[in-house]
Ligand SMILES: Nc1nc2c(ncn2[C@@H]2O[C@H](COP(=O)(O)OP(=O)(O)O)[C@@H](O)[C@H]2O)c(=O)[nH]1
């Protein structure tokens with residue numbers, strides 16, 4: 001890997017808008033030679049932060065295109081370095097010609113995936129949770145994902161965690177002042193007594209925040225719904241009907257579905273992952289049994305199980321499954337049932353007659369809504385967040401509980417609590433994490 005300091009002598013460029021033909025393509029530049037690049041290509045450096053219509057030329061003075069050019073001098077730019085945007089026509093040959101011209105300029109090279117954001121992070125323009133929020137915003141597929149990611153990328157989690165860290169630092173400073181003071185004057189207790197109730201309150205805030213992690217994960221990663229039932233209960237038909245697409249093969253033959261099939265749905269802005277599974281029955285062959293094993297595995301990890309019962313009585317009864325995953329019991333093929341006299345079912349559907357599907361969807365919706373709540377930007381939503389928050393709360397609890405320990409030890413526990421928050425935002429010591437996080441980006445971001 002290139003030494004980071006040398007890295008920053010390079011000026012990087014990339015197509016930042018999507019690949020493929022488009023009306024306009026945006027090519028982004030960042031680094032110390034941006035001004036030189038602009039002078040070479042358009043003859044001068046346009047007024048900072050003003051869109052200027054210019055002809056772009058190659059180094060040998062051929063006109064390549066006309067487009068809007070924007071110059072953002074550092075440090076008030078996305079990366080903190082001198083940046084520019086070339087908004088050219090989105091044809092392949094145009095983009096190709098401009099990129100080729102840039103790569104021929106002294107000190108220029110094409111950017112690595114995520115490198116613009118990486119520079120923004122290294123220059124203190126964003127912290128890690130904002131970087132993650134930006135990655136999520138680019139990947140967001142549903143309205144709730146967009147809202148959560150937008151708030152996080154604008155610093156909602158950073159503000160929260162920085163605020164907590166400052167409270168911990170302040171408490172430690174007071175303890176340290178106190179034991180310096182106590183050395184000289186030998187006054188027991190005093191100032192530090194007031195900080196413990198305040199820290200206890202902080203612990204409560206962190207615990208409440210951690211409780212909302214599940215909601216954050218559901219919005220970021222999707223609410224997992226698994227369809228279970230006997231072979232031929234109508235699982236694949238229901239999956240296709242809910243997805244409004246033919247995803248799974250539907251057939252009278254038992255054991256048609258053997259692998260897990262999944263489809264992503266957007267349920268009123270909430271991302272839902274719907275999984276179709278192999279039917280559960282005795283006496284199946286090896287491949288089908290493997291399918292059943294996967295089905296049970298998926299069911300254990302699900303947020304909700306749809307347990308199907310064929311009302312025509314042709315398929316067997318719904319299998320008994322244990323576990324504490326929430327479930328909805330769905331009666332299928334309602335069109336084939338002579339009379340329905342069952343109060344153990346949450347809803348009845350007939351895929352054939354397109355009946356009951358909207359009430360099943362609204363049941364689903366209320367379950368998702370209950371699990372994910374109203375999306376606000378201050379939800380922890382990654383495993384990494386949870387781990388550091390837990391480390392923080394454990395150290396904090398240690399400082400609070402061990403009230404007979406010497407103050408030095410309790411202050412040390414507070415330091416560890418604060419450091420966990422520092423790692424969460426990337427303010428301290430996270431070199432090992434960075435490649436992982438920036439790996440989520442593609443070129444041009
Ligand atoms: N009459 C009727 N038949 C259905 C309905 N849903 C599914 N079926 C039929 O039941 C059979 C098994 O369906 P399938 O979706 O493959 O069940 P799976 O094995 O649980 O995935 C197929 O022949 C479907 O056409 C329904 O609502 N009404």
Ligand SMILES: [Mg+2]
Pocket residue numbers: 235236237248249250256257277279
């Ligand atoms: Mg099936």
